Amino acid sequence: MTSAPVTEVRTPRASRARGTGDLPPGPRAHAVWQTLAWMSRPGGFLVRVHARYGDPATIRTYWTEEPMVLFSHPDAVREVFALPAEIAPAGQSWEFLRPFAGPHSILVIDGEEHLRERRLLQKPFHGEQMRALSPIIGELAGAELATWRGRVNTLERMRALTLEIMLRVVFGARDDGEFARLHAAVEDALAGVRSLPRVLAMAVVMKDLGPRSPWGRFRLAVERFDTLLYDLLARRRAEPDHEASVLSLLLAQRDEDGNAPTDQHLRDQLVALLMGGHDSSAASLAWAFERLARSPEVRARLRTGESAYLDAVVKEVLRVRPALTIAPRLLRQPTPIAGRTIPAGVQVAACLWLAMRRPDLWRDAGAFRPERWLDGVSPPSRSWIPYGGGVRRCAGAPFAEMEMREVLRAAARLDFRPARTASERARRSMLVVVPERGGEIIVS
Ligand code: HEM
Numbered sequence: 001m002t003s004a005p006v007t008e009v010r011t012p013r014a015s016r017a018r019g020t021g022d023l024p025p026g027p028r029a030h031a032v033w034q035t036l037a038w039m040s041r042p043g044g045f046l047v048r049v050h051a052r053y054g055d056p057a058t059i060r061t062y063w064t065e066e067p068m069v070l071f072s073h074p075d076a077v078r079e080v081f082a083l084p085a086e087i088a089p090a091g092q093s094w095e096f097l098r099p100f101a102g103p104h105s106i107l108v109i110d111g112e113e114h115l116r117e118r119r120l121l122q123k124p125f126h127g128e129q130m131r132a133l134s135p136i137i138g139e140l141a142g143a144e145l146a147t148w149r150g151r152v153n154t155l156e157r158m159r160a161l162t163l164e165i166m167l168r169v170v171f172g173a174r175d176d177g178e179f180a181r182l183h184a185a186v187e188d189a190l191a192g193v194r195s196l197p198r199v200l201a202m203a204v205v206m207k208d209l210g211p212r213s214p215w216g217r218f219r220l221a222v223e224r225f226d227t228l229l230y231d232l233l234a235r236r237r238a239e240p241d242h243e244a245s246v247l248s249l250l251l252a253q254r255d256e257d258g259n260a261p262t263d264q265h266l267r268d269q270l271v272a273l274l275m276g277g278h279d280s281s282a283a284s285l286a287w288a289f290e291r292l293a294r295s296p297e298v299r300a301r302l303r304t305g306e307s308a309y310l311d312a313v314v315k316e317v318l319r320v321r322p323a324l325t326i327a328p329r330l331l332r333q334p335t336p337i338a339g340r341t342i343p344a345g346v347q348v349a350a351c352l353w354l355a356m357r358r359p360d361l362w363r364d365a366g367a368f369r370p371e372r373w374l375d376g377v378s379p380p381s382r383s384w385i386p387y388g389g390g391v392r393r394c395a396g397a398p399f400a401e402m403e404m405r406e407v408l409r410a411a412a413r414l415d416f417r418p419a420r421t422a423s424e425r426a427r428r429s430m431l432v433v434v435p436e437r438g439g440e441i442i443v444s
Contacts, residue, residue, distance in 0.1 A: 023346065024069055026058035035061040042325055042433050043426040046070070046353050055354070056338065058346075064093065068328060068347040069337075072354035074361070074383045076338035080329060080350045081390030085111040088329035090392045093347060100189065100222050101275055102268035106395065116255075118395060121269055124249035125398050132244045133169050133399075138406040140165055145410045151419055154439035155286035158407075162281040163187075165403060170273050171232070172245030178232065185225040186274065189218065190430075226267065233263050246273065277396045280323045283432040284386075284400070285407055286439035287321035288313070291368045292411065293418040293441045298370055302412040310412075312373035314404045318386035320368050323432040325353040327388035353433075355383050416441040 027034055027049060037045040038061045049057050049070070056071045071077055080088075089110035094101070101107045106117045124130065144161045163186065164179075173179040236251060250269055253261050261269070292299050292313075301309055328349040334341050335348075342348055357365040361380040363372070372379050387394035394400065419442055424435035 022340075023058045023067060023343065024056040024340070025053045026060070026067075027053070031060045031062055034059055035063065038063060039428045041425065042428050043353060046325060046351060047357075050351075050354050056340075064328065064347050066330065066345055066347050068326070068349055069342055070326065070349050070351040070354065071338060072351045072358060073338065074355065074380065077350040077355055077385065077389070078382070079337050080348055081327070081388070081393075083329055083331075083335065083348075083390075085114065085391070087333055087335055088331050088348065090327075090329045092330040093328040097275060099219065101271055102264070104265055105268040105272045105275075107272050107275060115391065117269075118391070120253050120255070120261075121250075121272070122395050123253070124246045125396060129244075129249060130398055130402065133246075134402050134406060136169055136244070137165055137403055138409070140168065141407045141410045145407075145414060148414065148416075148443045150443060152416075152441050152443055153437075154289035154441055155282065155434050156438060158282040158285040158289075158439075159279070161407070162278050162285065162403065165281075166274055166278050168245075170246040170277070171229075171270055172236065172243065172247040173232070174243070181228055182225075182232065185221070185228050189221040189225050190278075191221075229267055229270065230263055233266055273396060276394065277400065279430055279432045280394075281400050281403055283323035283429070283434045284318060284321070285404060286435055287323070288317040288404065288408060289411070289416075289441055290418075290424050290435045290439040291317055291321065292408075293416055293439075294421075294423060295368055298368070299412065301370075302408065305409075305412070308374060309370065310405055310408060311401075312370035313408060314401055315373050315384065316368060316370040317404070319356045319362075319384055320366070321426070321433075321435075322352045322356060322386040323434075324386070324388070325433055326351055327385075327392065350385060350389065352385050352388070355385055358383065414443055416443045418442075 034045075038059070049059060050072065055073055056069050056076065058067050058069050060067045071080055085091075091108045091110040091114060094107045098105070098108050104117070106114060106121055109117060141161065144157065144164075148157070163183065167173045167179055167182050167186070171182065173182050236247060240248065240251070247266075247270065250261065250266055255261075292302075298313065302313060326349040328347045331342060331344050331346050331348055333344045335344075336342075337348060356362070359365045361383050363377075387397045387400075419440035420437070424437050424439065426433040427436045428434075
């Protein structure tokens with residue numbers, strides 16, 4: 001584990017907190033070191049901070065402009081999720097996504113506008129409409145896993161599969177040409193922000209220093225992607241899609257005045273789904289392979305096809321290795337949380353990673369044990385928060401679970417073992433945490 005050297009240097013950021021209230025204790029190491037630990041060993045960093053400073057604790061990284069106070073106790077987490085948007089706009093915590101997400105994206109807006117957008121965006125993810133999408137997802141998953149032989153980097157393969165699902169099932173890409181063009185453009189846009197040095201370079205200097213700078217390259221890739229997406233929208237408007245896709249449902253949306261969505265609006269909705277749903281699903285699935293590879297008895301029971309057990313495996317993967325470690329909100333005014341006043345100008349975050357592995361709440365918290373969901377002792381479900389909570393809770397959760405179920409159903413038929421026996425540690429990749437060696441398995 002990379003330990004953050006302890007220095008007494010305070011970053012200028014620390015002084016941005018405003019008004020009454022003190023920040024809870026936290027590491028005094030410079031933000032550079034905390035950022036490195038946060039990126040390269042996020043799990044270990046969070047656990048260490050919790051062990052040393054308790055709950056809540058304050059960290060300072062370049063990930064956000066402001067210091068961040070982490071909460072993991074269920075009562076405090078509930079208070080964070082219940083904060084109204086006027087006091088704690090969550091969209092502002094993801095402000096750095098705006099250049100790709102777009103100005104109307106659900107990810108970066110707050111308040112009434114956000115609630116309106118959410119009502120529209122969530123519709124396709126419920127009931128019959130969503131269940132109609134599961135056979136095609138099952139087919140795509142089966143076709144992908146049928147090609148696996150020998151050493152497989154499951155993170156790479158799950159990125160490919162979840163992107164294919166996203167483009168075919170959500171964006172409704174029809175023929176192979178349409179799919180291939182969109183695919184190349186998305187890969188290009190995402191490649192720029194996936195590697196650690198590039199994310200750091202962009203987080204520190206998020207400005208355009210020409211087309212060869214990381215930020216400049218990223219902006220160009222986004223422009224290319226937008227051009228293709230607007231072409232696709234024009235084609236679908238001219239010739240509606242008869243196959244089930246999320247885009248065909250989004251095209252049928254009407255606002256309160258009966259207006260159809262604009263191209264810009266649809267573009268921002270699709271990109272929100274892509275940004276919210278691609279890396280998070282791929283990371284969760286790679287973790288599923290990383291855990292399953294080391295749990296032959298779980299794989300054996302999965303093979304029986306018992307659907308309650310499949311659900312339990314999905315829940316347990318999301319508990320023990322949540323793809324997102326925090327759900328942050330930016331405080332606009334001093335606010336009491338868990339009995340102490342947190343000053344304005346600070347990020348407060350429900351720490352999903354810590355909440356789901358608190359030893360006082362979860363028996364054998366670090367173990368991957370899907371049976372815990374079935375053995376009659378009710379687990380502390382209020383602390384099972386892989387999708388965040390409140391009005392910002394993951395808008396694609398039903399889709400994500402359906403996707404995981406389909407892939408794991410197909411995986412149950414495979415015979416595989418870990419490439420190396422030691423468990424893989426977590427590292428950060430863009431917004432999610434992934435297994436450091438890519439969830440490598442050997443398929444026989
Ligand atoms: C296992 C996979 C996934 C995990 C672990 C996950 C987790 C999360 C989390 C933690 C949040 C932030 C919640 C908060 O701040 O309280 C979020 C937001 C969001 N997710 Fe997911 N997600 C997953 C898959 C998906 C998928 C497949 C989609 C779309 C198809 C999606 C779309 C979104 C959107 C649009 C938001 C923003 C919601 C808002 O701001 O109102 N996610 N997700």
